[in-house]
Amino acid sequence: MATTTETPTDSMGRATALAPPSLSSRAKARMVSALLIMPLVLFLTLVFVLPLGGMLVHAVENGEVGEALPGVAAEMRGWTGEGLPPESAYAALARDLKAAYGDPRLGEASRRLNYERAGYRALLAKTARSIRAIDRPRAGWTAELTAIDPRWSETATWAALRRASPSLTPYYLLTALDLRMDDNGSIARAPAEERIYIDTLGRTLWIGFVTTLLCLVLGFPLAHALVSLPRGFASVLMVCVLLPFWTSLLVRTSAWIVVLQKEGVLNGLLTRLGIVDAPLELVFNRFGLYVAMVHILLPFMILPILSVMKGISPSYMRASASLGAHPAVGFLKVYLPMTLPGVGAGCLMTFIIGVGYYITPSLVGGARDQMTSYFIAYYANTTINWGLSSALGAILLACIMLLYATVGRLIGVGRIAGIQ
Amino acid sequence: MMLHATRIVGCALAAGLLSVPALAQSPQTEQLTVVGAGGVLQDAERAVFFRPFANANKVQLTEDSYSGQMAKVRAMVDTGSVSWDVLQVEQNSLLSGCEEGLFEKIDWTGIGDRRDFIDEAYSECGVGAFVWSMVMTYDRARTADGPKGWADFWNVQRWPGKRGLRQTAKMTLEIALLADGVPREEVYKVLATPAGVERAFASLDRLKPDILWWTSGAEPIERLASGDVVMSAAFNGRVAAANQGGRSFALAWDGQVLGVDYWAIPKGAKNRATAERFIAFASRPEVQARFPSHIAYGVTNRKANLAVDPKLAADLPTSPANFTLAVPLDTAFWADHGEALEARFANWRSR
Numbered sequence: 001m002a003t004t005t006e007t008p009t010d011s012m013g014r015a016t017a018l019a020p021p022s023l024s025s026r027a028k029a030r031m032v033s034a035l036l037i038m039p040l041v042l043f044l045t046l047v048f049v050l051p052l053g054g055m056l057v058h059a060v061e062n063g064e065v066g067e068a069l070p071g072v073a074a075e076m077r078g079w080t081g082e083g084l085p086p087e088s089a090y091a092a093l094a095r096d097l098k099a100a101y102g103d104p105r106l107g108e109a110s111r112r113l114n115y116e117r118a119g120y121r122a123l124l125a126k127t128a129r130s131i132r133a134i135d136r137p138r139a140g141w142t143a144e145l146t147a148i149d150p151r152w153s154e155t156a157t158w159a160a161l162r163r164a165s166p167s168l169t170p171y172y173l174l175t176a177l178d179l180r181m182d183d184n185g186s187i188a189r190a191p192a193e194e195r196i197y198i199d200t201l202g203r204t205l206w207i208g209f210v211t212t213l214l215c216l217v218l219g220f221p222l223a224h225a226l227v228s229l230p231r232g233f234a235s236v237l238m239v240c241v242l243l244p245f246w247t248s249l250l251v252r253t254s255a256w257i258v259v260l261q262k263e264g265v266l267n268g269l270l271t272r273l274g275i276v277d278a279p280l281e282l283v284f285n286r287f288g289l290y291v292a293m294v295h296i297l298l299p300f301m302i303l304p305i306l307s308v309m310k311g312i313s314p315s316y317m318r319a320s321a322s323l324g325a326h327p328a329v330g331f332l333k334v335y336l337p338m339t340l341p342g343v344g345a346g347c348l349m350t351f352i353i354g355v356g357y358y359i360t361p362s363l364v365g366g367a368r369d370q371m372t373s374y375f376i377a378y379y380a381n382t383t384i385n386w387g388l389s390s391a392l393g394a395i396l397l398a399c400i401m402l403l404y405a406t407v408g409r410l411i412g413v414g415r416i417a418g419i420q
Numbered sequence: 421m422m423l424h425a426t427r428i429v430g431c432a433l434a435a436g437l438l439s440v441p442a443l444a445q446s447p448q449t450e451q452l453t454v455v456g457a458g459g460v461l462q463d464a465e466r467a468v469f470f471r472p473f474a475n476a477n478k479v480q481l482t483e484d485s486y487s488g489q490m491a492k493v494r495a496m497v498d499t500g501s502v503s504w505d506v507l508q509v510e511q512n513s514l515l516s517g518c519e520e521g522l523f524e525k526i527d528w529t530g531i532g533d534r535r536d537f538i539d540e541a542y543s544e545c546g547v548g549a550f551v552w553s554m555v556m557t558y559d560r561a562r563t564a565d566g567p568k569g570w571a572d573f574w575n576v577q578r579w580p581g582k583r584g585l586r587q588t589a590k591m592t593l594e595i596a597l598l599a600d601g602v603p604r605e606e607v608y609k610v611l612a613t614p615a616g617v618e619r620a621f622a623s624l625d626r627l628k629p630d631i632l633w634w635t636s637g638a639e640p641i642e643r644l645a646s647g648d649v650v651m652s653a654a655f656n657g658r659v660a661a662a663n664q665g666g667r668s669f670a671l672a673w674d675g676q677v678l679g680v681d682y683w684a685i686p687k688g689a690k691n692r693a694t695a696e697r698f699i700a701f702a703s704r705p706e707v708q709a710r711f712p713s714h715i716a717y718g719v720t721n722r723k724a725n726l727a728v729d730p731k732l733a734a735d736l737p738t739s740p741a742n743f744t745l746a747v748p749l750d751t752a753f754w755a756d757h758g759e760a761l762e763a764r765f766a767n768w769r770s771r
Binding site for chain 1: 757
């Protein structure tokens with residue numbers, strides 16, 4: 001089984017190992033290590049890069065109308081968008097609708113057009129049904145189509161078709177930012193009662209921020225306790241920190257409902273002790289959400305801080321004390337700066353995981369506590385509007401990348417990752 | 421033929437592996453996977469449709485359940501790995517799914533005469549399975565002189581306390597308009613205009629502080645029983661089930677919002693022929709007539725409605741007296757406006 005290249009190494013033993021590696025063996029070693037990380041690269045490509053790329057593509061992809069109504073799409077490219085399109089556009093629409101009748105792609109094109117204005121789905125379906133009966137227009141297709149539905153004589157209808165027909169669209173990304181492209185092609189804010197996503201995004205980031213802050217305030221002293229306490233006690237404490245890690249997210253979240261609800265454990269205790277008269281509203285609101293999220297995310301804050309603190313020798317603090325620094329000054333000037341990479345990594349991790357939360361807000365939050373992922377899941381699962389779902393995801397991703405870049409610039413990505 | 425032959429061999433092998441008596445069974449056992457909405461509803465469906473069909477036709481029937489999310493069906497159809505054969509779907513999912521090619525077209529000649537069914541039961545891609553409705557209900561044990569309709573539901577001076585409404589725009593906006601005095605037959609005409617949508621939200625605004633939202637059908641019943649809400653919108657079948665369980669919930673048929681659920685076959689289903697036979701079976705009057713005794717939902721075959729025990733019939737949304745008070749859900753309206761209105765509704769709730 002042994003190959004010829006291996007045999008000399010075996011027989012020469014230590015002599016080879018001590019000799020400086022030749023160029024070819026170094027190249028071979030490099031190849032071996034490249035092969036060894038191949039599974040990882042493949043894995044990352046398959047489960048990370050491709051889906052993420054797919055999501056970003058979905059956010060701008062717009063093939064529906066062009067595929068179902070190719071003639072109309074071509075006509076729309078040539079139309080200026082002013083007044084009404086020429087008779088040839090009406091004829092193309094009639095032709096395309098006849099050809100596409102019964103084709104599922106027409107259904108998808110209708111859905112896409114309906115995003116531009118509610119009601120256009122039915123308009124397209126109705127027109128496709130009626131147009132089949134007309135072989136030859138009596139006074140041109142413009143008249144026939146307008147007779148089927150007067151909306152075909154409105155510029156707005158055609159402007160919507162024009163916006164919906166190119167193969168790429170800013171529609172989803174604009175919608176995810178509460179913006180609209182109006183009939184003249186200029187971008188404006190959506191009407192006040194339809195602005196949703198910016199508010200939701202702001203709320204998402206705020207909830208992420210507060211959760212991170214609370215985790216830091218609780219996690220930092222706890223991590224310090226874990227490194228300074230006697231071994232036995234520290235390991236018990238460590239198990240307590242890690243316990244939620246080993247429990248299902250759903251169980252942890254539901255447990256909080258049991259504890260915090262109106263007839264729950266905590267309210268029962270408080271009323272029995274006479275601290276409150278009526279049970280407090282502790283869950284299905286922001287308070288309950290923070291409690292559950294902090295509980296779940298705390299290990300993500302503690303573990304990176306802990307790993308950094310473990311590497312800080314106690315002699316630094318002793319040195320600062322021997323040089324006359326007050327413990328508070330020593331902590332602020334000596335200890336705290338050395339823990340910053342851990343704090344940065346912990347905050348970043350907690351925040352990034354926190355803003356993506358979906359199950360916890362939907363279970364323990366109220367109507368005012370739903371985050372962007374609620375809408376992402378709603379559009380992906382319920383209405384199958386994958387474009388808008390992807391666009392919301394892309395915007396959330398952009399926010400996180402922005403934050404990552406900022407923190408990376410302040411603390412240094414290498415330090416956060418523990419490479420440097 | 422090849423496929424058939426391999427299946428026979430496969431079945432024979434499987435039968436052989438199981439046990440010797442299993443060999444007595446026909447080796448050509450047909451398979452069928454039926455998907456419902458779970459819970460007490462699926463229990464009723466199992467008793468009335470699934471088991472009798474499987475026994476009568478020697479079909480090996482597998483059940484699954486889902487929460488009405490079309491994304492899974494879409495993924496199955498797109499990837500060509502359709503593991504479901506018959507699916508219970510809501511109206512507007514059926515309509516848009518049909519247009520987008522998610523469902524097989526139904527051959528109605530195999531189902532029966534269209535005129536035997538209520539109008540809403542007919543669809544190109546589905547056959548009406550049962551009729552359910554959203555009704556107003558309250559606990560007689562707690563509220564003696566209870567509200568009579570949606571207008572009373574909004575009257576918080578006379579009946580103070582929280583009200584339960586389902587956390588969707590669909591049906592809730594209709595109810596808000598009914599409460600605001602819009603006649604039953606004009607609800608969708610009003611709702612189709614921007615002013616009508618404003619009116620519906622304005623109506624909801626007035627009740628907003630007193631609303632407790634629910635998402636699963638069991639919640640309103642539990643909350644009424646615990647006294648967390650004084651009245652609630654609820655599925656009529658759940659109310660009837662609670663009353664059978666010893667509760668005394670009153671319900672108002674006036675302004676009930678009617679919905680129909682359908683049987684549909686996902687595009688590319690592996691056992692399409694069996695699926696069609698199942699739907700035909702589940703549409704027979706004598707089969708459907710047994711359904712209301714298991715759960716208080718109406719059925720779609722007119723002959724079945726006539727055959728239902730008169731004592732039960734009065735508690736069904738489809739009984740003539742109740743039916744005239746109903747607002748049938750306008751599927752086409754929700755297919756067009758659903759997404760925009762649901763988003764606005766979610767936004768309104770979060771303010």
